[in-house]
Amino acid sequence: MPPKTRLKAKAQIDVPQTTAEAATDIKQIGDLQRQMLRETTAMNDAIAEITKQYQPRLEEAGKQIEDLQKGVQAYCEAHREELCGKGKSSNFITGEVGWRQRPPSVRITGAEAVIETLFRLRLGRFVRVKNEVAKDLILNEQEAVKGVAGIAVVTGVEDFFIVPFEVNAQ
Structure with missing residues (x-):
């Protein structure tokens, strides 16, 4: 039995053959972008209506759950x-209740003052220093890093863009 051969079909695209055809395609791109915007707006309006319809019921159910939880917790605390x-x-x-000890955590307020205090108290080991490559400085001094393995300065990349003309009515 011969091995199976996979055939890959390439996507077919219509390439304009004239300036007029390209202009027509750009107009169509603009039309489709506006259609997408209208459809997105309609979808968001529908989501807003659904949210408005269900929000009061969801809030009421959430309030009832919160009240019931507080009551059950009070009972369980009293009868632990x-x-x-x-x-x-x-x-x-109908279910399980329990208490779980949270793991220790650290909360920092006023991080800069805390860092200064740690260094002053010779506790700098609790301060993390992050080293990272300064790409902006490399772009300013490209010759200095020429030949360094792992650094490549990418230049001359060109992006193609299409901006259909539109009038903003305000």
């Missing part, structure tokens, strides 16, 4: 020992 014994959770017929 009989519910959990030496454990950290308890099973009810």
